[in-house]
Amino acid sequence: xxxxxxxxxxxxxxxxxxxxxxxxxxxxxxxxxxxxxxxxxxxxxxxxxxxxxxxxxxxxxxxxxxxxxxxxxxxxxxxxxxxxxxxxxxxxxxxxxxxxxxxxxxxxx
Amino acid sequence: xxxxxxxxxxxxxxxxxxxxxxxxxxxxxxxxxxxxxxxxxxxxxxxxxxxxxxxxxxxxxxxxxxxxxxxxxxxxxxxxxxxxxxxxxxxxxxxxxxxxxxxxxxxxxxxx
Numbered sequence: 729x730x731x732x733x734x735x736x737x738x739x740x741x742x743x744x745x746x747x748x749x750x751x752x753x754x755x756x757x758x759x760x761x762x763x764x765x766x767x768x769x770x771x772x773x774x775x776x777x778x779x780x781x782x783x784x785x786x787x788x789x790x791x792x793x794x795x796x797x798x799x800x801x802x803x804x805x806x807x808x809x810x811x812x813x814x815x816x817x818x819x820x821x822x823x824x825x826x827x828x829x830x831x832x833x834x835x836x837x
Numbered sequence: 838x839x840x841x842x843x844x845x846x847x848x849x850x851x852x853x854x855x856x857x858x859x860x861x862x863x864x865x866x867x868x869x870x871x872x873x874x875x876x877x878x879x880x881x882x883x884x885x886x887x888x889x890x891x892x893x894x895x896x897x898x899x900x901x902x903x904x905x906x907x908x909x910x911x912x913x914x915x916x917x918x919x920x921x922x923x924x925x926x927x928x929x930x931x932x933x934x935x936x937x938x939x940x941x942x943x944x945x946x947x948x949x
Contacts, residue, residue: 771940824882824885825938827879
């Protein structure tokens with residue numbers, strides 16, 4: 729059973745701070761790693777993907793991957809109230825995307 | 838492109854009735870996925886198609902669930918008969934590579 733684990737939160741951070749979201753996965757054969765953002769009542773929206781160990785930056789977002797530790801993280805710099813949402817980690821190996829249950833982030837103004 | 842289009846957006850039905858959810862994937866995408874999302878279980882893959890062919894339906898919970906993709910631009914997910922525990926948000930997603938998935942707006946199903 730392929731599993732993706734996330735802390736459900738809520739994770740509360742003040743506006744302007746760095747939010748750190750974490751994810752672990754069980755399948756060592758996983759090849760691709762994704763972060764989706766889901767606002768309440770809306771559909772998941774892809775915000776980042778990473779395939780190789782290390783960091784990948786896109787604007788205020790940085791994805792970090794450590795395959796040896798089977799760990800993926802998402803850092804959001806200069807957090808804004810509009811970043812308040814549920815963040816879903818998704819992992820793909822030889823099967824389609826397997827999602828974690830998500831971490832709810834609340835950015836306090 | 839208009840993105841993945843699902844209909845209806847909301848469906849309320851009585852237990853025992855047949856429910857049909859519809860999806861139009863992004864043009865040119867070869868993969869189509871049906872997911873179900875609940876608070877308890879999160880986002881679960883029900884079935885996926887590649888080039889209109891069902892590849893893996895191991896996530897379909899019971900024989901009451903069936904899915905078809907008669908052509909590249911249309912898919913349906915049918916529940917017959919529906920039960921209250923089927924209440925959830927059902928998402929259709931499509932992909933050009935089976936890597937990332939682009940989601941439709943979802944259908945919120947309530948079975949009373």
